[in-house]
Amino acid sequence: MVRNLRKVAIIGYGHSKFGKRTDVNFFELGWESIKEAINTAGISQEDIDFVALSNFGLWSSEPSPAASILEYAGLTPKEVIRVETACSSGSAAVKTAYMAVASGSADIALAIGIEKMHESGTSDVVELLGRIGSYFWEFENFGPTFVGYYALYANQYMHKYGAKEEDLAKIAVKNHYYGFYNPKAQFRKKITIEDVMSSPYIAWPLKLYDCSPITDGSAALILASEEVARKLTDSPVWIKAIEGATATANLAKRDNYISIPSAVIAARKAYKKAGIDPEKPYKHIDVAEVHDCFTIAEIMAYEDLGFAKRGEGFKLAREEQTYIGGLIPVNLSGGLKSKGHPIAATGVSMMVELTKQLLQKVESARQAPINNGTALAHNVGGTGHYVFVTILSLSK
């Protein structure tokens, strides 16, 4: 009986350069993507009814930045809600803006994700990120960093299925390959398996090149109702489904470390809503962005999303099936690994990338063939505390 009554389209998209953005302040960084989103939509600030904003901001002294971001962007006195679901906060912002339009509360809504992680030093950021695990049980007692949490997954996965460190490395090589062609990416450098294998261990078996970086960046989307979208654009991209799920934050309570259970649930919900066969989703989906905060996370995502059978995700990597021309191209933006991972901007960034992929507007070396007109974003918060899976489509 749950059903959406108004269709929602993406009609504008903006993306800042990702990287160490000491050249701009926080508000300028936000404006970089908002301005581009407004321009691609062909609207002005006054047309926007509602803003959903994601900024995790642990590294900032400003506890409530939304009003000031709006003011800098010329959006005062518009209504805003700031949202947070850790590293999936960007998807939560898009979901909130989506609900604003689908509910009729807004005809045009802005979703903006922004993070300026270099406001603190690296060691502070690494500690603050570690707290996003199960704070009381894990961080307070054992003090792992985030790579430590994902090393647990990598350990059990490799032990159970026989994946090798070289298989993980293949993910990093692929994502750096595509990031090289993305002018907005933080690292534009092709790397080799040897580069990854010789990089220093951070938490065995994960090495430096298995990890996404600390990144500053912002990304923005303009969403509109069908009626408004039809007036403003000839090329709307429809949000067919944007579904979230949660799991215990406490890894000691998980059944295993080979899968993120909330990802499986969110994918199932999204596939059902979008009419995608959960057994063979790659038959429908032209291109996907998945949450490769660490290389093992991308391999688990292949399985959690049904791109590969359980225990066979690493074979997709080994056989290069997630390059263009393979079973399903994944992270043609460079992914979190190479494009960068500004925590609360990442989910929005994924959807900016997929919108441009569907509209065939990315650089030719990393443009997926668009056959079905369907794309998927998979965005994980914490160690799977939160997951959102989103399906975008050229057809309503």
Place this chain on the structure above:
Amino acid sequence: MVRNLRKVAIIGYGHSKFGKRTDVNFFELGWESIKEAINTAGISQEDIDFVALSNFGLWSSEPSPAASILEYAGLTPKEVIRVETACSSGSAAVKTAYMAVASGSADIALAIGIEKMHESGTSDVVELLGRIGSYFWEFENFGPTFVGYYALYANQYMHKYGAKEEDLAKIAVKNHYYGFYNPKAQFRKKITIEDVMSSPYIAWPLKLYDCSPITDGSAALILASEEVARKLTDSPVWIKAIEGATATANLAKRDNYISIPSAVIAARKAYKKAGIDPEKPYKHIDVAEVHDCFTIAEIMAYEDLGFAKRGEGFKLAREEQTYIGGLIPVNLSGGLKSKGHPIAATGVSMMVELTKQLLQKVESARQAPINNGTALAHNVGGTGHYVFVTILSLSK
């Protein structure tokens, strides 16, 4: 053209005891209101499709508490979005849950606001709250506490309109009077004008008894679509409008200090949507909860909401027109002043109170006469960075 396609009803409500809650941990405090909300709605956790959660949490080391709150409350793997708009975060949670239901994304949604401010010491909390002003320009340069910001308002208001400190004190006396009868209130003590006038100055002209306290507490609402509400309850309370607006965070950029401009805008939007005459809203509204973080804030709210003409709000206080039997009864819960102000729980708490007022379920000494079946909540974030105005009604 903006319109809501699905009606949304409140079908359950819960409220923890407010105060210094060192008797419970954070998760137990949340469960106190969630349990009551689920029980009053006559549902179980599995019936909930979506959760909107507000927790400002500056005083906590846990950066992303939503997943753990859900787990403790038996709500994993439900979708959650945590929201923040400073002291109006609770209204943002209700708005987000409202949009989830109105959009068809959920048939039943939970809004939960929670704050455990005593996790830090008083001086830390006072400093952290001060940062919610315009951080860079005001806090960093001048270091005011929050009472300092509102003292600016009180100064200009008294200077311009001839209000006296005793007029401000009348607000505190009224709200303590009603809080005395509210078993969930933090302070259950009637006070006199002399008590207020002899309390120590915090920031002239505001004294200790002009200020709301540091509070732990939670509040929760269950929202449902019309179809579901009709099945589950004979007494739904409808959300007729829940509208937000923003203003510059930087007080130096405001036109004056006698009004909160975002409150005027949010009220105008809410009145329009709910069909309330903005010139005489008290003709429609039986009872209101307004954001009396400081006594001057309640007086400005009277004017911003149209309960009094500009410059005459203090006369409503002087003439006791906002007691039961007056022009419009305000803060019969005790308000932030006496009930307490657990930052991100406050907006949800206001709506729990108004739901019970409309259903005539509060203690008789503080029950408003319900004639039109309409109630208003006014919830301010920061120094007016964010404002939400909500209209609840017994009729759809």
